[in-house]
Amino acid sequence: MRKQTLNRETEEWLTAYILGQLDEEERRKAKAWIEETPENRSAYESLLRDCLRIRWAQEDRRIQTVKAWRRVSAALQRKRRRWSHIAAAASVACVFVLAGVLLSRKETPAPVAQHTIQPIHTQATLILSTGKAVNLIDSPGDIKEQDGSVVTVDSAAGLRYDSLAVPATQTAPIYNKIIVPRGGEYFVTLADGTQVWLDAESELEYPVQFNTDSRQVKLKGKAYFSVTKDERKPFVVRANEFALRVYGTEFNIEARDERHIETVLVEGAVGFRANGKTAEQRLRPGQLAVANTVTGETQIRKVNVASYVAWKNREIVFENERLDRIMDEVARWYDVEVFFQNEELKTLRFDCNMPRYADIQDLFFFMEQTSDARFSVSGKTVIVSKK
């Protein structure tokens, strides 16, 4: 019916107007024609409606949602990385207060499928010099050590050792040890003010007071150190035979495997020896050192520091990382067991960026979106299979 109000010539002319094919003068004429009568306007609107529908319908086939989602989901993870720089500047207390907030938020009923896997959270055991074990989550407050030092346990700020007002006499130092289980993390301020972030499944042993001529600590697992400068008393991190001498600095060290100890220097300067027989090598900021304490072999290369220290800034960041390496960390952080049904899935590579306290399903969701891998969770077991 409405079609009859337009002759072919007018329809072509209006179509050209709608498609932007007319010059300035013709366009003015068309506009005037449309506004001339209500019938003209309605004929025009009907044509406009049809032209748009034809256009949209044709276009629809060219738009590929799957391909687009692949790009978007990768970017969704990458974009969040910007936060890590801001988080790096955040104060220590803030880190743990926020951890608390995120944990309490978890208690609100989530519309997500229920499972028993918890994101990483503050937890650790302290072994005192007497050998007594203290659960640091259950027993906040002050603990008195044998030499008179007071250890403050604060649920928000972690563990803090203050240096004694009256320096301890030159007796043999007494040692404490923090053990962080899988699924846990902990933060400690040592007597010299040095701050240490301990990742899941890690141990740090250190003197309660640094009263000898060097500050020596022992590490198993992964930790981020922010060492207080003291030129008279060098700070040394030992992991088996590996020794790292610090000159006031920030660095991340992963010593889980004696054949593969990784140190990334954030700022300052450090020197390391793979074992007692090798010479000291210097590391510059932005460099990664990989040391084999058994063979004494070392490698130094430039890396993107952000991805190595992201864990300390409440982020999970992987850059083009193999899935088996990712799942190693995931197993530690979420205290789960991981099984691969298919060996070749281990070599898949991912970019990833998530808040560290995220639900494990969020992480799997993004990885499933961008690969052929499927992650099935049952109890505390994760099975990686092909879709």
Added chain:
Amino acid sequence: MDTAPTTNKQICDLLRAHDPRGIKLLFDTRYKSLVSWTNTFINDLAEAEDLVQEFFIDLWNGNVKEELLPGTLDSFLRVLVRNRAYNQMKKRDALKNHEDIEKVDAIFQEYDDSKDKVIAQVFSEIETFPERTRQVLNGVFVDGLKYREVADRLGVSVSTVKTLLGNAIEKLRERLDNDRVAQFLLVVTSFLPRIHTKK
């Protein structure tokens, strides 16, 4: 369409809880539609896709996602991407003369609500066209080319382009129109099974 209200509510709830499945659901159900809508102004499909992808990324990273309401979800999304389109329009749009954006918005909403049907109608008609006519339609409607450019691309005269286009539009309008008059006669269009899986 009957399932839309629950889906919308689900999406809004998930997004408010910062659940990534919310953005995935929103993306799956809205991406194409928002690209078409954006391209109405941008007139460059690749650019429109980029814009909408950026939009989804920013939506996820920002706070707006917490304020989405199921009832106004689609109109709100259209306004948001349209504003973005206006802000980065380089290539002027074919529709730039149409100040009556309200009208275009209403037409889009109507299209979006019965999208699968319209697409089926358009394609069932287009399938019957000769190759050349299809190329003209594509050039003008999808690639946003000038008649002159289409003529050069196909090696024909501008008046041939106009005639082919005129015939095609007339037929397509008849199809779209007939169907409106006699909707009960609508046949199941089996050649587009993918689109028809949606209830």
